Structure formats: C-alpha cells, structure tokens
Amino acid sequence: MMGSENDDEAHLHASTEDMENLFLRDDKSNSDPLSPHPITVATPADSDPLSASPQSKPNGGDSRSYIEPPSYADVIFSPFDDNSEINGSDDTHSSDYSLSRSPSSSVSSDYIKITVSSPQKEQETSTSMLSGGGTYITYLIATRTNLPDYGGGSEFSVRRRFRDVVTLADRLAESYRGFCIPPRPDKSVVESQVMQKQEFVEQRRVALEKYLRRLVAHPVIRSSDEVKVFLRVEGKLPLQASADVASRMLDGAVKLPRQLFGEGGGVEPARGGRDLLRLFKELRQSVSNDWGGSKPAVVEEDRDFVEKKEKMHDLEQQIINASQQAETLVKAQQEMGATMGELGLAFIKLTKFENEEAVFNSQRARANDMKNLATAAVKASRFYRELNSQTVKHLDTLHDYLGLMMAVQGAFADRSSALLTVQTLLSELSSLEGRAEKLEAASSKVFGGDKSRIKKIEEIKETIRNTENAKNVAIKEYERIKENNWSEVERLDRERRADFLSMMKGFVVNQVGYAEKIASVWTKAAEETSQYDRESS
Amino acid sequence: MESSTEQARNVMQSPRSPSSQPYLSASVTDPVKLGNGVQAYISYRVITKTNLPEYQGPEKIVIRRYSDFVWLRDRLFDKYKGVFVPPLPEKSAVEKFRFSAEFIEMRRAALDIFVNRIASHPELKQSEDLRTFLQADEETMERFRFQETGIFNKKPADFMQMFRDVQSKVSDAVLGKEKPVEETTPEYEKLKHYIFELENHLAEAQKHAYRLVKRHRELGQSLLDFGKAVKLLGACEGEPTGKLFSDLGTKSELVSIKLQKEAQQVLMNFEEPLKDYVRYVQSIKATIAERATAFKQHCELAETTKLKEINLDKLMLTRSDKVGEAEIEYREMKAESEEATIRFERIVKRMNEEIVRFQEQKTEEMGVAFHQFAKGQARLANGIADAWRALLPKLEAASSA
Numbered sequence: 001m002m003g004s005e006n007d008d009e010a011h012l013h014a015s016t017e018d019m020e021n022l023f024l025r026d027d028k029s030n031s032d033p034l035s036p037h038p039i040t041v042a043t044p045a046d047s048d049p050l051s052a053s054p055q056s057k058p059n060g061g062d063s064r065s066y067i068e069p070p071s072y073a074d075v076i077f078s079p080f081d082d083n084s085e086i087n088g089s090d091d092t093h094s095s096d097y098s099l100s101r102s103p104s105s106s107v108s109s110d111y112i113k114i115t116v117s118s119p120q121k122e123q124e125t126s127t128s129m130l131s132g133g134g135t136y137i138t139y140l141i142a143t144r145t146n147l148p149d150y151g152g153g154s155e156f157s158v159r160r161r162f163r164d165v166v167t168l169a170d171r172l173a174e175s176y177r178g179f180c181i182p183p184r185p186d187k188s189v190v191e192s193q194v195m196q197k198q199e200f201v202e203q204r205r206v207a208l209e210k211y212l213r214r215l216v217a218h219p220v221i222r223s224s225d226e227v228k229v230f231l232r233v234e235g236k237l238p239l240q241a242s243a244d245v246a247s248r249m250l251d252g253a254v255k256l257p258r259q260l261f262g263e264g265g266g267v268e269p270a271r272g273g274r275d276l277l278r279l280f281k282e283l284r285q286s287v288s289n290d291w292g293g294s295k296p297a298v299v300e301e302d303r304d305f306v307e308k309k310e311k312m313h314d315l316e317q318q319i320i321n322a323s324q325q326a327e328t329l330v331k332a333q334q335e336m337g338a339t340m341g342e343l344g345l346a347f348i349k350l351t352k353f354e355n356e357e358a359v360f361n362s363q364r365a366r367a368n369d370m371k372n373l374a375t376a377a378v379k380a381s382r383f384y385r386e387l388n389s390q391t392v393k394h395l396d397t398l399h400d401y402l403g404l405m406m407a408v409q410g411a412f413a414d415r416s417s418a419l420l421t422v423q424t425l426l427s428e429l430s431s432l433e434g435r436a437e438k439l440e441a442a443s444s445k446v447f448g449g450d451k452s453r454i455k456k457i458e459e460i461k462e463t464i465r466n467t468e469n470a471k472n473v474a475i476k477e478y479e480r481i482k483e484n485n486w487s488e489v490e491r492l493d494r495e496r497r498a499d500f501l502s503m504m505k506g507f508v509v510n511q512v513g514y515a516e517k518i519a520s521v522w523t524k525a526a527e528e529t530s531q532y533d534r535e536s537s
Numbered sequence: 538m539e540s541s542t543e544q545a546r547n548v549m550q551s552p553r554s555p556s557s558q559p560y561l562s563a564s565v566t567d568p569v570k571l572g573n574g575v576q577a578y579i580s581y582r583v584i585t586k587t588n589l590p591e592y593q594g595p596e597k598i599v600i601r602r603y604s605d606f607v608w609l610r611d612r613l614f615d616k617y618k619g620v621f622v623p624p625l626p627e628k629s630a631v632e633k634f635r636f637s638a639e640f641i642e643m644r645r646a647a648l649d650i651f652v653n654r655i656a657s658h659p660e661l662k663q664s665e666d667l668r669t670f671l672q673a674d675e676e677t678m679e680r681f682r683f684q685e686t687g688i689f690n691k692k693p694a695d696f697m698q699m700f701r702d703v704q705s706k707v708s709d710a711v712l713g714k715e716k717p718v719e720e721t722t723p724e725y726e727k728l729k730h731y732i733f734e735l736e737n738h739l740a741e742a743q744k745h746a747y748r749l750v751k752r753h754r755e756l757g758q759s760l761l762d763f764g765k766a767v768k769l770l771g772a773c774e775g776e777p778t779g780k781l782f783s784d785l786g787t788k789s790e791l792v793s794i795k796l797q798k799e800a801q802q803v804l805m806n807f808e809e810p811l812k813d814y815v816r817y818v819q820s821i822k823a824t825i826a827e828r829a830t831a832f833k834q835h836c837e838l839a840e841t842t843k844l845k846e847i848n849l850d851k852l853m854l855t856r857s858d859k860v861g862e863a864e865i866e867y868r869e870m871k872a873e874s875e876e877a878t879i880r881f882e883r884i885v886k887r888m889n890e891e892i893v894r895f896q897e898q899k900t901e902e903m904g905v906a907f908h909q910f911a912k913g914q915a916r917l918a919n920g921i922a923d924a925w926r927a928l929l930p931k932l933e934a935a936s937s938a
Contacts, residue, residue: 311773318770325759325766332759336752343745350738357731362896366903373907380914497778504785505932511925519918525911532904 112145112216114231116209119201122161136161137201139208143231149223156232162187164230164237165208171226171239172215177414177477178484180407180492181221182214214403219491305482308489309412316405319398326395330388337384344377369529376525380518387514394510397503401496408492415485418478425471432467436460561587561656563671565601565649568641578602579641581648585671597672603628605670606648608682612666613655618827618880619887620661621895623654624816643809650813660887718836719829728892729825736818743811750804757796764789777935784928792924799917803910810906814899821895828884835881838874845870 118140142157143150162185169184185207212231216222229238347370354367436457443453567582585597606625613622626647629640652671655661669681764786771782845867852860 315770315773318766318773322763322766322770325763329756329759329763332752332756336749336756339745339748339752343742343749346738346742346745350742353734353738357727357734359727360893360896362893362900366896366900369900369904369907373911376911376914493775497774500774500778501781501932501935504781505929505936508785508925508928508932512922512929515918515922515925519915519922522911522915522918526908526915529904529908529911532901532908534905 110147112143112147112150112222114144114209114212114216115142116140116205116212117142119205136163137204139205141208141212141231147222150228150232158231158234160230160237162204162208163241164239165211167237167239167241168226168230170241172221172224173410175224175226176221176484177418178411178481178488179218179220179414180404180411180488182211182218183403183406183410185211302482305415305485312405312408312412312489316402316409319401319405323395323398323402326398330392330395333384333388333391337381337388340377340384341381344374344381347371347374347377350374369532372525372528376521379521383514383518383521387510390510390514391507394503394506397499401499404492404496408489411485411488415478415481418474418481422471422474422478425467425474429464429467429471432460432464436464559589561585561589561592561662563649563652563656565645565652568645570636577636579636579644581645583652583671591668593672599672599678600675601670601678603644603648604682605678606651609655609666609670610651613661613664614823614827616664616666617660617887618831619824619884619891620658621817621821621824621888621891622661623651623658624813624820625651626816639804643805646805646809647813718833720832732818732821732825736815736822739811739815739818743808743815746803746808746811750800750808753796753800753803757793757800760789760796761793764793777938781928781931781935784931788924788928792921795917795920795924799913802913806913807906807910810902814903817895817899824884824888824891828881828888831877831881831884835874835877838870838877842867842870842874 116139119137121135122138124134124136138159138161140157141160142155144155146153165184166187169181172181185204215227221227226239351367351370351374354363354370358364358367439453439457439460443450443457446453563583563585565581565583568579569581570577571580572578580600580602583599583601585592585599586595588595610622610625613620626644655664655667661667669678673681766786767782767789768786771779771786773779774782845863849860849863849867852863857863
C-alpha cells in the first residue's frame with residue numbers, strides 16, 4: 001500500500017530531524033517560513049486553509065508542529081483540499097477516513113462511521129473436531145450512525161473474527177446477485193505464516209476496516225439484513241455459513257436467493273447428489289458454449305452488455321496501470337524530499353565546520369551563504385514530504401477503484417452464471433421434448449398402446465413441466481440480475497466520475513500549493529545570495 | 538565588494554579593456570572526437586587572446602587533448618611548489634561514459650576554467666610552460682608531452698636528489714633517527730587539519746548534490762509515465778472526466794520536461810562546482826605533501842651540513858690533508874642546504890598567499906553556485922505551480938457542475 005512507507009520513513013528521519021530542529025530553531029528569529037502565500041484556488045469563503053491548518057502556526061507558537069513532518073496517519077486535514085467533508089481535529093489513527101466521495105454518495109446529514117480496533121486473542125471453545133482447541137483473533141467493530149434503518153442515532157459495537165467476515169461476504173454474494181459488492185479481504189494463508197503475527201494482524205485490521213466502510217458506503221447493501229446483523233448482534237454471528245461446498249468449489253454454479261424458495265419453489269439450488277448432476281450439466285453447457293467454435297462462452301444476446309463488459313475490462317487495465325505509475329511517482333517524490341534534506345544537512349555540517357575553523361572573513365561569509373542554502377534545502381525537503389503524504393491520499397483513489405472494479409466483475413459474473421442456468425434449462429427442455437416426441441412416435445406404432453412407454457412418456461412430461469417452471473424462474477432471476485447490473489453500473493460510473501474528479505482536483509491543488517511554498521523558500525535564498533548574481537550565464 | 542584578486546582577474550580577463558592594460562584570456566571549445574576504437578580521444582580548440590609581448594600576437598588557436606592539459610599541470614606543480622595549482626577533471630574510469638555528450642561538455646567546461654585560472658594567477662601566468670601550452674604547434678606539443686613520461690626524462694639533478702635521499706635515509710638509520718621529520722607549528726597544524734576535514738565534508742555535499750540531480754531526473758521520468766497512464770485512463774472514460782484526464786496527462790508531461798531541464802542545470806551549475814571544490818582541496822593536499830618533502834630536505838640537509846662542519850673542524854684540528862676536500866664538501870653541502878631552506882621558505886610564503894586567495898575565490902565561486910541553484914529551484918517550482926494552476930479553472934467548473 002502506498003501509504004505505509006511514510007511511517008517507516010518517519011522513523012528513519014528521527015535522528016536527522018534532531019539536527020534539523022536544532023538548526024532551524026536558531027534560525028526562527030529572522031525567518032517566517034510560511035508567510036501566508038496567496039493561493040489562487042477558489043476555496044470556500046469559510047475555510048481559509050492556511051489559517052486553519054495546524055501546520056502554519058506562527059513562529060512564536062508551537063514550533064514543533066511545523067518542524068515535525070506529518071505522518072500519514074496525522075494528515076487528515078489537508079491545508080489545500082477543497083473537500084467539503086473535512087473532519088477537523090479527529091486525529092486518531094482509526095478516525096473516520098472515508099474515501100473523499102463527492103456529495104452524490106452521501107446526503108449531508110446521514111452518516112455511518114465504522115472503526116475496527118483492538119484485536120485480541122481468543123480460545124476456541126467448541127468441541128468440534130475441525131477446530132481442535134486453537135486460538136483465533138477477534139476485532140472490535142464499532143459503529144456510529146444516524147441512519148433510520150439502524151434506529152436513528154446510535155452507537156454499538158461487536159466482536160467478530162475473520163471467519164465471520166467471510167460468512168458475511170458469502171451471504172451478501174448470494175443475496176445480492178448482480179450487485180457490485182466490494183470484495184472482501186483475502187484469507188491470505190501464506191502471508192499469515194510468513195509475516196510477523198503483529199504485522200499481519202495490523203494489516204488485516206486495516207483491510208477489514210476498509211472493507212466494512214466500503215460496504216456501508218453502498219446505498220443498498222448498507223441496509224441489508226446481513227450487514228445489520230453483522231454490525232449489531234453481539235455474540236455468535238447468527239448468519240449461516242454457506243455449507244454449500246459443491247457450489248462454492250465450482251464457480252458458475254447456480255445459487256438462487258432464499259426468496260425464490262417461496263415462489264413456486266420448483267428450482268432448488270444445485271446441491272447434493274441430484275444437484276451435482278445439474279452442476280455437471282451446466283458445466284457441460286458452458287463448455288459446449290465455449291468450444292462451439294464461433295459461439296462465445298455464454299451466448300449473450302445483448303450487444304450493449306458485451307460492449308460494456310469490454311469497456312469495463314479496458315478501464316480496469318488502465319486503472320491498474322495508472323495506479324502503478326502513481327506509486328512510482330510517489331516514490332520519486334519521496335526520494336526527492338529525502339535527498340534534498342540530506343543535502344541540507346551536509347551543508348549544515350559544512351557551515352558549522354567553517355565557522356569553527358574560520359581564520360579569514362571569506363570563510364565566515366561562505367559559512368553564512370551555506371547556512372542560507374541549507375535552511376532553504378531543509379525547508380524544501382519538508383515541503384516535499386508533506387506534498388507526498390497528500391499525494392498518496394489523493395492518488396489512493398486509483399488503488400481503491402481496483403477493488404471496486406473487481407466488484408463489477410463479480411456483478412457481471414453473476415449475470416453470466418444466471419444466463420448459463422437459463423441456457424442449461426432451455427437445452428434440457430429441448431432434449432426432454434425431443435425424447436418425448438420420439439417415445440410418442442414409437443408408442444403410436446404399437447397397436448393398443450405400449451404400457452411401459454406410455455408410463456415413461458408421463459414421467460417425461462412431468463419432468464418437462466417442472467423444468468419449464470424452473471426455466472421461468474431462472475429467466476425471472478436473470479432479468480432481475482440484469483436490472484441490478486445496470487443500475488449498479490450506472491451508479492458506479494457516476495460515483496467513479498465524481499471520485500476521479502475529486503482526486504484530480506485534490507492532486508492538482510496540492511501540487512500548486514506546495515510548489516508555491518517551495519518556490520518562496522528558494523526565492524528567499526536567491527535574494528540572500530543576490531550579491532553573487534552574475535548575468536553572464 | 539570585489540577583492541583585489543577579483544579586480545585583477547577581471548582586468549586580465551577582459552579583452553575589451555583598453556589595449557594599454559595587459560590581458561590574457563583563453564577559452565577551451567569545440568570538442569571533437571578523433572581516432573578510432575581504443576585509441577579514440579577528444580581534441581579541443583584552445584583560443585588565446587592577449588596583448589602580452591611574450592605571446593605571438595593578439596589571437597592564437599591551437600588544438601589540444603586531455604593529456605596536454607595533464608602535462609601543463611604536472612609542469613606547473615613541479616616548478617611552482619607551494620602554489621595551489623588549479624585541479625583538472627578526472628580521467629574517466631568508465632569506458633562507456635567517456636564519449637557521452639554530458640561528460641564531454643562537463644570536461645570541456647572544467648578545462649576552460651583550469652586554463653583561465655592559470656592565466657589569472659599572478660605567478661603561474663608568467664610560466665613558460667603556459668606559453669608553450671597556449672602557442673606551440675601540435676607536433677611540438679606532442680614531443681614535449683612524450684618527453685615528460687618515464688624515467689628516461691629525469692634530469693641529472695633529479696638523480697642526485699634521489700641519491701641524496703637514500704644517503705639521508707642511511708644517515709638517519711645510523712644516527713638512530715627513525716622518526717619522520719614533520720613541521721609542527723600550531724597554525725600549520727590547524728591548516729592541515731582544516732584541509733583534511735574540509736575534503737570529507739565537501740565530498741559528502743557533492744555526493745548528495747549528484748544524487749539530487751538523479752532525483753530530478755527520476756521524478757521527471759515518473760511524471761512522464763504517470764502522464765501517459767492517465768491519458769490512457771482518460772480515453773476509457775466519458776466526458777468530462779476523459780478530457781480532464783487528458784489535460785492532466787499533458788500537464789504532467791510538461792512538468793516532466795521542466796524537471797529534466799533543471800536536472801541538467803543543477804548538474805552543471807551546482808554539482809560540478811562542488812566537485813571542483815573537492816578537487817581543489819585534493820590539489821592542496823598534494824601541495825601539503827610537497828611542503829612536507831621540502832621541509833624534510835631542509836632539515837636533513839641542515840643536519841648533514843652540521844655534520845660536515847663538525848667533521849671539517851675535526852680535520853682542521855688534526856691538520857689532516859683531507860681538509861681541502863672536506864672544506865669543498867662542506868661548502869657544497871652548505872649551499873645546497875641554503876637552497877633547500879630557500880625552497881622551503883618559498884613554499885611557505887606561497888602557501889600563505891595562496892590560502893587567502895583560495896578562500897576568497899571559493900567564497901565567490903560557491904556564492905555564485907548557490908545563487909544559481911536557488912534561482913533555478915525557484916524557477917522550477919514557479920514553473921511547476923504555473924503549469925498545474927492552469928488546470929484549476931476547468932477542474933473547478935467540472936466540480937461545481
């Protein structure tokens with residue numbers, strides 16, 4: 001993750017910062033490092049970023065806040081961000097940091113804030129042979145919300161383990177087919193063995209928080225029973241884990257929502273012995289679709305859908321690419337700041353040295369010049385680092401959307417699998433009808449009727465009726481999923497546009513703001529050395 | 538507030554000053570690659586402008602190569618002990634790099650500075666070797682250059698010196714003087730310590746300056762790649778996002794170009810002067826070594842002279858017939874000892890003057906370098922701010938829509 005580097009970097013610079021601090025403090029008396037520089041961006045009248053920023057306090061005040069570079073966690077408030085959802089002083093690491101979404105995704109008064117914290121070890125209490133007395137980690141999940149769905153203004157918290165999250169994700173996938181459901185964090189078995197336990201737990205905590213926040217950002221899913229139960233009900237999670245091993249193993253298997261059981265319940269999800277048969281039929285169908293030569297995997301009649309799917313795929317590729325380049329950019333900015341700081345330090349040492357050893361006035365003059373240069377370099381280095389932590393915050397949007405693109409894929413996959421079910425049933429139907437025809441033809445040739453054949457025909461006709469029902473249900477399901485797909489993709493497109501716009505704006509505003517600050521630092525240094533201005537170059 | 542040396546230099550440098558004022562200036566230009574394969578090298582045009590009578594006319598152009606500059610430096614170092622002879626850029630270690638445009642230009646600039654510093658140094662500018670360097674035709678120059686290499690070119694005096702060195706080492710052993718003879722006045726100690734420490738500090742600053750050049754280039758490259766990626770992303774999106782991404786990408790590429798340009802400036806106007814400073818300090822270290830040698834000689838010859846004197850007195854007392862010989866030896870040794878002392882003292886005097894010059898020169902040159910660096914960084918940052926700022930109106934408009 002792009003953001004995590006800053007924390008390490010903060011440690012590395014701890015000792016060099018002491019030197020910088022000592023140096024800059026001496027210099028405070030005659031320099032105003034952050035004279036409010038007019039920003040030409042149209043910011044809202046009520047928030048003057050420079051005066052509100054904790055980092056632009058005047059010299060006399062708490063100079064420490066200026067000197068210490070902000071760690072990624074502290075930077076919630078960007079001095080240059082035009083974000084209307086500024087959460088002022090909420091400084092703690094686990095405070096609400098939602099995606100800087102535009103107003104389109106949140107009405108001003110509604111809110112739901114989730115925090116995941118305090119992991120702790122617990123003992124397996126069940127006597128099940130599967131778990132065998134091991135330990136697991138639970139996380140405290142605290143919710144603060146005023147959504148009417150959750151009963152007005154309320155706060156509550158529960159403890160959940162990772163397995164519960166998997167269950168939640170699975171149930172949502174079943175109930176909300178066709179929706180763009182944010183993907184849950186990986187199980188990552190390998191990592192848990194390779195990493196230090198603490199690191200892994202922390203990484204997982206962060207991932208869980210992100211996941212849950214994304215879930216409740218979804219206008220439909222946030223009000224789902226599954227999510228409500230997950231967030232509110234204390235104790236054991238009252239959601240059944242999908243015991244559907246077969247269907248979980250074979251993607252593209254039919255998973256009909258519970259609601260359909262009530263409606264003429266003809267079609268049960270492909271489970272157990274009989275269902276494995278259906279599973280294999282569907283597999284065969286999809287394979288025959290696949291290898292039909294000219295036929296696509298699932299015969300999709302909707303041109304628009306195919307186009308949309310391709311477009312989404314392209315978009316995903318470009319987001320991946322842009323996200324990678326963004327990471328490289330962030331690294332480069334970081335390195336620039338670091339090297340600039342090291343240069344400044346080297347000149348600080350030189351200044352001290354020349355002053356200590358000075359025999360001639362020319363040395364003292366040089367020491368003074370070096371001091372001006374060093375001061376500028378150290379300040380510029382600070383600005384580069386601040387700029388970078390802001391840049392990370394904005395360009396992270398690209399990274400976030402990778403996850404969301406996966407959600408879109410999931411939604412499209414739901415549609416394809418529903419279509420596959422329909423097609424399977426259709427072909428079953430036609431083969432059954434074919435058999436019935438044959439039997440009838442054969443039976444009519446026998447004089448007086450063919451008792452065994454007639455019985456068979458009856459059976460087949462019964463199966464045909466059932467399959468017909470199933471087909472109708474499947475078609476309804478398919479149509480429903482198509483609807484969900486469409487509205488979700490619309491919503492996502494809108495939100496993505498808004499989020500990208502906000503990202504671009506934030507990125508650019510920061511670049512402008514910090515470039516101006518850096519420019520003023522160097523302009524001052526140039527003025528201080530203006531006696532060396534030789535116009536010959 | 539110019540120092541007297543600066544004023545002198547300016548007068549010397551300017552060909553436009555009235556012809557009554559003596560001037561001498563040179564420029565090193567037009568690097569050209571000559572020869573093939575392993576023997577390929579770069580040649581430079583050296584243009585001399587002067588009104589000094591010792592020179593052949595107001596303007597002279599000669600062709601020189603790097604080893605000719607090395608020859609000049611070695612000669613000056615040899616003849617003007619105690620003077621901080623201006624440093625030369627290094628011989629390139631890496632074959633590949635030797636003919637890159639950047640390296641060639643950096644070297645040319647450094648050689649230009651080298652010659653001009655010599656031409657404006659009160660003692661060095663009068664050197665005959667300088668005149669040879671600036672005026673001799675290429676064949677003559679080549680001959681001179683070949684003469685200086687190898688043991689075959691040692692003059693008789695040098696052999697005598699080597700012999701005497703061995704002698705004095707023997708007498709040291711005989712007399713039980715194992716300790717190296719070293720000058721130890723507090724001021725000189727301070728100076729030596731200063732020079733050695735300074736080299737370390739400067740080397741570190743130069744290292745970071747060089748890295749900073751790389752960082753500029755890396756940041757520039759990453760912005761270029763980012764710009765391209767963002768443009769491709771924009772192509773997937775509808776309006777207005779698509780166009781905005783495209784504009785963002787274009788700006789990113791623009792900013793990238795500014796960074797590459799500034800990287801070059803930082804290299805030539807900031808990192809190179811720092812490197813030059815380091816070289817200068819190394820040259821001073823070489824002079825310090827020369828002074829130590831001269832001091833040692835002066836001490837040892839004084840000792841030897843004393844011994845000869847004692848010996849002579851002894852012989853005179855015993856009225857030996859070896860007195861005449863001994864007297865001659867004694868006088869010769871005394872003369873040499875006096876010469877050695879004079880040489881040593883001249884070095885000391887020169888060094889005292891040179892140090893003042895050096896400090897003033899460096900303050901001036903560094904000041905210029907710092908100023909240019911600060912100006913360049915300010916210009917870069919302002920350029921970057923302007924470039925990005927141009928996008929804001931459109932972004933604002935799209936946000937409020």
